[in-house]
Amino acid sequence: MLLYTRRAQRIAWAVFGFFFLLLFVLPFGILVLAAFTRQWNGAFPSSYTFSNITAAFHKDPLDGLETSLITAFVSSVIALAVGTWAALALDAMRNRGGKALIQTVFMLPIAVPSVVVGLALLVAFSQGPVLLNGTSTIVVMAHCILVTAYAFQQLSAAITRLDPAYEQAAASLGARPYYSLLRVKLPLLLPALTGSLALCFALSMGELGATAMVYTSHWTTLPLRIYALDDRGHQFVAAAVTAVMMTITLAVLLAISKIRTRANFR
Amino acid sequence: MTEAEAGRTDRRSASPGGGGIRFEDVTVAYNGTVVLDSFSLEVAPGEVVALLGPSGSGKTTALRAVAGFVRPASGRVYAGGRDVTDLPPYKRGLGMVVQQYALFPHMRVEQNVAFGLKAQKVAKAQIPGRVAEALRMTGMSPFAQRYPRELSGGQQQRVAIARALAIQPSVLLLDEPLSALDAQLRSGMLAELARLHRELPDVSILYVTHDQIEALTLADRIAVMNDARLVEVGTARELYKRPGTEFAAGFVGNSNLLPVTVAECAPHADGSFRAAVRIGTQSQPVAATSAEAVAAGEARTLCLRPHLLELAAAEHHDNAFQARVTEVQWRGSSHRVFAEVHGHEVRLDANELRNPPGIGETVWFHFSAQDAVLIPGSGAALAEGGAR
Ligand SMILES: Nc1ncnc2c1ncn2[C@@H]1O[C@H](COP(=O)(O)OP(=O)(O)OP(=O)(O)O)[C@@H](O)[C@H]1O
Numbered sequence: 195m196l197l198y199t200r201r202a203q204r205i206a207w208a209v210f211g212f213f214f215l216l217l218f219v220l221p222f223g224i225l226v227l228a229a230f231t232r233q234w235n236g237a238f239p240s241s242y243t244f245s246n247i248t249a250a251f252h253k254d255p256l257d258g259l260e261t262s263l264i265t266a267f268v269s270s271v272i273a274l275a276v277g278t279w280a281a282l283a284l285d286a287m288r289n290r291g292g293k294a295l296i297q298t299v300f301m302l303p304i305a306v307p308s309v310v311v312g313l314a315l316l317v318a319f320s321q322g323p324v325l326l327n328g329t330s331t332i333v334v335m336a337h338c339i340l341v342t343a344y345a346f347q348q349l350s351a352a353i354t355r356l357d358p359a360y361e362q363a364a365a366s367l368g369a370r371p372y373y374s375l376l377r378v379k380l381p382l383l384l385p386a387l388t389g390s391l392a393l394c395f396a397l398s399m400g401e402l403g404a405t406a407m408v409y410t411s412h413w414t415t416l417p418l419r420i421y422a423l424d425d426r427g428h429q430f431v432a433a434a435v436t437a438v439m440m441t442i443t444l445a446v447l448l449a450i451s452k453i454r455t456r457a458n459f460r
Numbered sequence: 461m462t463e464a465e466a467g468r469t470d471r472r473s474a475s476p477g478g479g480g481i482r483f484e485d486v487t488v489a490y491n492g493t494v495v496l497d498s499f500s501l502e503v504a505p506g507e508v509v510a511l512l513g514p515s516g517s518g519k520t521t522a523l524r525a526v527a528g529f530v531r532p533a534s535g536r537v538y539a540g541g542r543d544v545t546d547l548p549p550y551k552r553g554l555g556m557v558v559q560q561y562a563l564f565p566h567m568r569v570e571q572n573v574a575f576g577l578k579a580q581k582v583a584k585a586q587i588p589g590r591v592a593e594a595l596r597m598t599g600m601s602p603f604a605q606r607y608p609r610e611l612s613g614g615q616q617q618r619v620a621i622a623r624a625l626a627i628q629p630s631v632l633l634l635d636e637p638l639s640a641l642d643a644q645l646r647s648g649m650l651a652e653l654a655r656l657h658r659e660l661p662d663v664s665i666l667y668v669t670h671d672q673i674e675a676l677t678l679a680d681r682i683a684v685m686n687d688a689r690l691v692e693v694g695t696a697r698e699l700y701k702r703p704g705t706e707f708a709a710g711f712v713g714n715s716n717l718l719p720v721t722v723a724e725c726a727p728h729a730d731g732s733f734r735a736a737v738r739i740g741t742q743s744q745p746v747a748a749t750s751a752e753a754v755a756a757g758e759a760r761t762l763c764l765r766p767h768l769l770e771l772a773a774a775e776h777h778d779n780a781f782q783a784r785v786t787e788v789q790w791r792g793s794s795h796r797v798f799a800e801v802h803g804h805e806v807r808l809d810a811n812e813l814r815n816p817p818g819i820g821e822t823v824w825f826h827f828s829a830q831d832a833v834l835i836p837g838s839g840a841a842l843a844e845g846g847a848r
């Protein structure tokens with residue numbers, strides 16, 4: 195704690211509590227409440243129901259959940275692999291100009307609005323030679339491009355912080371670069387790897403902008419369905435679907451955070 | 461045959477006998493700045509050589525050139541009986557221990573020690589035995605199941621050594637391995653290292669340090685470095701008794717360095733030369749030893765070890781000079797006297813004196829001719845620095 199006096203600590207907690215309530219508890223609390231609401235006229239819902247939740251588990255939105263989970267899983271795993279690989283390669287590069295170029299290329303997708311990424315993909319793959327318009331692949335691609343930027347950023351930072359003495363010790367003991375990558379570097383990077391996997395997964399689950407440009411009727415992710423439900427006036431069902439999605443995403447994030455080795459306790 | 465196997469076979473055939481380390485005119489530069497300048501040094505198989513020098517003098521760089529982490533701009537490096545200049549680090553098969561140990565935090569002690577054996581694909585059946593042996597030699601067997609973070613600094617240091625020894629290198633590179641330890645632990649580990657080397661008499665050791673006591677205790681020979689260059693190399697005894705440069709005299713042991721003028725010089729029975737020299741404008745010359753003949757009138761630096769000076773009455777000694785006492789320190793079992801002679805500070809270390817001189821008093825400092833060494837150059841600049 196940076197604050198020593200009791201008074202200062204109490205004030206800090208009060209300020210924190212106020213913003214926490216305002217920014218987290220209020221919107222998410224109301225969302226959960228809305229998920230169980232039949233009618234809401236006054237300050238609080240006037241009658242409660244489970245029918246929204248049942249509707250959320252109805253065939254249609256549930257398909258969206260599966261789509262979202264598959265998309266998020268595939269794209270975050272690919273992003274982690276590509277991002278890590280690129281970050282490692284960048285670290286080994288000597289050429290400063292080349293380094294800057296690669297860094298910029300990887301940052302580009304998050305420097306522009308995600309809609310632009312979707313649009314770019316749409317333009318690039320709507321006519322030959324590679325025709326991906328209307329496939330699930332193009333959706334996964336959009337997600338990959340977006341979240342790889344984050345994976346790359348996180349891994350780059352972690353690799354920079356890694357003490358080169360470990361790799362050199364491994365080399366002096368006769369470990370080839372590949373062996374020391376597998377047995378020394380990656381295990382030491384594990385906290386960053388799981389952290390960025392979780393981040394990528396969460397970002398992909400919530401992605402809307404780029405997906406809206408490239409989705410098809412048979413590959414519609416949950417955020418799009420929630421948007422559509424809300425658009426058609428089914429706010430409470432939308433809230434219920436969101437609540438289910440939140441719960442599942444949190445469960446996955448929790449599971450990822452359980453992947454750890456001794457390196458976490460360094 | 462894989463490359464690793466090829467490397468092992470020829471390492472085995474190279475030692476014993478063919479081991480050791482040799483630098484041939486090695487120059488290393490970082491971004492155009494030369495940090496190791498035409499460095500040549502040989503470490504014989506089984507020999508311990510200490511690289512001694514002030515911070516930034518290029519010691520670590522020399523060691524890294526052997527290990528393969530810096531590439532010489534020119535010159536060749538030989539280790540374990542072969543030219544390793546163009547080999548990547550993992551093919552050199554040298555043991556190395558760095559200042560911060562760099563133990564793998566996610567592996568137990570045992571796994572750390574086994575790492576090199578696994579990396580080099582040593583037969584599985586051999587690994588436990590060799591790990592146990594390395595742990596035994598360093599006294600770390602009881603800690604085999606611990607993680608590095610669960611060990612003290614001294615224990616981590618032993619594990620780092622065990623890990624380097626497990627691959628049975630013919631060359632061991634140690635970069636200030638004791639600098640992270642406190643003084644008491646350091647002297648214990650120093651004795652431990654000496655014992656280890658007696659147990660492994662064929663291993664050549666290059667030991668980087670800026671601590672002269674470590675170098676004197678452990679090394680067969682000491683290589684003194686300054687400013688990217690090798691200044692002087694010799695046995696600990698030679699460097700201490702007969703330093704050839706002012707820098708070595710000041711860096712290996714304490715010394716008083718005084719500018720003198722040679723009055724006369726003659727060959728001595730032991731093959732060296734005896735010279736009569738004048739300190740400053742002093743009328744009475746004193747006798748000193750010189751490794752080479754010097755002409756009368758030449759300027760030299762006289763190196764006097766503080767503990768080989770004695771306080772004396774003038775009438776009893778011909779080999780003495782007069783000085784004015786500026787400070788007297790009582791240190792329990794000893795006295796340290798600072799005095800001034802012709803504008804230069806001279807220090808004397810003696811066992812506790814019964815009648816220490818008073819400040820401002822004029823005294824005579826006596827020394828024997830064989831303990832006083834003439835060094836080329838005029839010591840004006842270093843005279844005071846050296847005595848500290
Ligand atoms: N990676 C590097 N890039 C640029 N300069 C470096 C690098 N490593 C070392 N140097 C420089 O090279 C010189 C010699 O460094 P080196 O580490 O060999 O010194 P050292 O004798 O080991 O010193 P110390 O006793 O402080 O460890 C220093 O001036 C240092 O600043």
Ligand SMILES: [Mg+2]
Nearest residue numbers: 519520521635
């Ligand atoms: Mg160093």
